[in-house]
Amino acid sequence: MVTLARALQSQGFGTRKGCVLRVRRGEVAVNGAVCDDPDAEFDPAGLTFTLDGIAWPYRPRAYLALHKPAGYECSHKPRHHPGVFSLLPSPLVARGVQCIGRLDQDTTGLLLFSDDGPFQHRMISPKRHVAKIYRASCAAPVTDGQLAALRSGVQLHDVPEPLAALMCERVDARTLRLALAEGKYHQVKRMVAAAGNHVAALHREAVGAYRLPDDLEPGQWRWLAPEELARLEQAWPSDPS
16 A cells, blocks of 8 residues: 555655645545545555546556657757657656667657666666667668678777677668667667668667557657567567567
C-alpha cells in the first residue's frame, strides 16, 4: 500500500509538501473519485489518479518510446536546439527519466527513456548485443564494396579495433539498413564515411526486436508495455519486422 501523497511525489508531481497541498485542495481524483486525504492508502497495482484533467497510471518505473524529430538535442541542457525532454510531460522529467543512448540532433526515429538504471545499462551495454537498427540515406550510390567493408569492419581513427555492423543491406541505390550493438559518437555516420560514402539523413527504426510504431508521429511518446520491454531486450539476431 502507498499513501496518495507519496504516490504523487514518486510520479514527479512535486515535493511531498506540494503533493499534500494539491490533494487537500481537491485537485486529485483516484480511480475517478476525488480524494482530499493525502494519507489515504491505495494498492499501487491498477492505481490511476487524475490531475488537471489528465489520467496518470501509477508506474513504479517509467519506460517510454519517443519518435524523435530532427532538430532536437538529447540533453537536459541543449546548446543550439530544443532538448528532447521538452517533448515529454513535466512529471516524467521531474521523476528523472533519462535518454537511453543518444541520437544526433539531425537524426530521427526511436528514442527510449527510463528512470530504471539497470535497464538503461542493459540497453546500451555492447556485451548484451542489443541491436540498434538504422536506415541511412547516403549522398552517393551504395556500392558492393562499401557494403562489404561495413560488414567486415572499418577502422575509425580513435577506435583501436575495426568496427563491423551486425547486419548491413542495401535498401535501394542510395539507402542502406544496418544494425549496431554499440553506440559510439556519430558511429553510423563515421562508419559510412570510412567505407567511402556520406550519410545525408539517418533514422533509427528499431531497438532489439521492437520497431518504432507506425502510428507514433514525430514528437509523440508512449508508455512501453511489458511485452514491448521484452522485445527490446532480445539480443541479436532479432527480427523487428
